[in-house]
Amino acid sequence: MVRDVPIEESLGLVVKGWRSTDEGLFLRVQGHQEEVRLISGCGRCHWIVREQYRAEGPKLVVTCHGCNEQMTYAYEGSGPAVR
Numbered sequence: 899m900v901r902d903v904p905i906e907e908s909l910g911l912v913v914k915g916w917r918s919t920d921e922g923l924f925l926r927v928q929g930h931q932e933e934v935r936l937i938s939g940c941g942r943c944h945w946i947v948r949e950q951y952r953a954e955g956p957k958l959v960v961t962c963h964g965c966n967e968q969m970t971y972a973y974e975g976s977g978p979a980v981r
């Protein structure tokens with residue numbers, strides 16, 4: 899099961915894992931059974947993903963391919979096994 903979530907409603911998600919596919923970016927998030935698919939304000943769901951290891955804790959930074967909208971989440975986990 900997948901839940902489509904607009905980017906503006908995704909603030910504060912804690913990401914446990916992610917995968918990027920032809921259908922978009924899917925996140926596993928704390929407290930949710932379903933995977934979350936992020937929808938940008940421009941209607942696209944394809945994102946550039948960067949894992950950042952900061953002093954205050956790991957972050958996942960996503961940037962929209964279409965409009966460069968950006969969001970940062972707390973990140974607890976590891977990304978795809980293949981990098």
Ligand SMILES: [Zn+2]
Pocket residue numbers: 938939940941942962963964965966967
């Ligand atoms: Zn966009």
